[in-house]
Amino acid sequence: MTVVMVLYATRPYRDWVSRASFATAYPAFVLLAATLWIGPWSLFRGRRGPISTDLRRDIGIWAAIVGLMHAVIGQCVHLRGRPWLYYVYGKSGHVLPFRHDLFGWANYTGLFAALVLLALVATSNDLSLRVLGTPQWKKLQRWNYVCFVLATIHTLLYQTSEKLHGPFVTVAVLSVSLTLLIQFAGVYRRRSSVTP
Numbered sequence: 313m314t315v316v317m318v319l320y321a322t323r324p325y326r327d328w329v330s331r332a333s334f335a336t337a338y339p340a341f342v343l344l345a346a347t348l349w350i351g352p353w354s355l356f357r358g359r360r361g362p363i364s365t366d367l368r369r370d371i372g373i374w375a376a377i378v379g380l381m382h383a384v385i386g387q388c389v390h391l392r393g394r395p396w397l398y399y400v401y402g403k404s405g406h407v408l409p410f411r412h413d414l415f416g417w418a419n420y421t422g423l424f425a426a427l428v429l430l431a432l433v434a435t436s437n438d439l440s441l442r443v444l445g446t447p448q449w450k451k452l453q454r455w456n457y458v459c460f461v462l463a464t465i466h467t468l469l470y471q472t473s474e475k476l477h478g479p480f481v482t483v484a485v486l487s488v489s490l491t492l493l494i495q496f497a498g499v500y501r502r503r504s505s506v507t508p
Contacts, residue, residue, distance in 0.1 A: 315339045316378065333389045336382035338483055341467055343375035344429075344460055345487040352498025369436050372456070376433035379463070383426035399423070418469035425462035428455050464488050 319335035350368045387395040394402075398419040400409045411419065432455060434440075441449045467484050470476075 329385060329388050329392075333382060333385045336378050336385060337467070337470075338480060340375055340379035340382050341463055341484065342487050343371055343378060344456075344463055345491045347372045347375060347456055348460060348491050349494050352494045352501070356497070356501065372436055373433055376429045376436075379429050380426060380433075383422060383429075386422065414469055414473045418466055418473060421462045421469065422466040425459050425466055428459040428462065432456060432459065460491065 316335045316339050319338065320331050323331040323334050325331045325334065347368055350365065387398065391397045399411055399416065401411055410416070432453065435444070435449065435452055444452065471481055471484065
């Protein structure tokens with residue numbers, strides 16, 4: 313939360329909504345990426361991680377809290393009082409009412425990522441693990457990968473449409489690159505440890 317507050321205080325935007333949206337976007341994205349680093353990191357240390365760990369769960373819950381805050385606040389940044397226009401065109405004569413421009417795709421991927429985050433955080437507890445059983449719970453939690461892909465597309469599309477550059481683009485690219493590197497290294501490690 314400290315990073316969120318620092319970003320909020322240092323953004324040059326005039327209104328609190330734009331500052332809050334920006335300040336929650338990048339911390340949520342980095343936290344989401346970090347949830348995908350923990351499993352492979354355990355493999356590198358020669359340990360087979362348990363189904364659920366407090367560290368991964370805590371990071372995931374914080375990623376969901378900050379990410380869902382961003383999703384809610386983000387509906388108020390560009391089209392004040394008309395959030396539906398993030399997803400459909402107004403009276404503009406389009407044959408298909410659903411937005412299919414860069415702005416629309418950025419919003420749809422963000423919306424779907426938020427819905428996946430909501431499902432993940434709702435089941436990130438011991439009760440859900442007991443009720444669903446380990447295989448079903450693990451299958452649901454693997455949607456974290458889908459959420460990360462959607463959040464990556466959302467981030468990159470918004471950076472493109474907003475013509476952002478500099479350190480925040482670097483943070484996004486480094487987060488994605490590091491996540492891919494760690495995931496591929498984890499897959500390689502797992503396969504090499506199984507091979508006789």
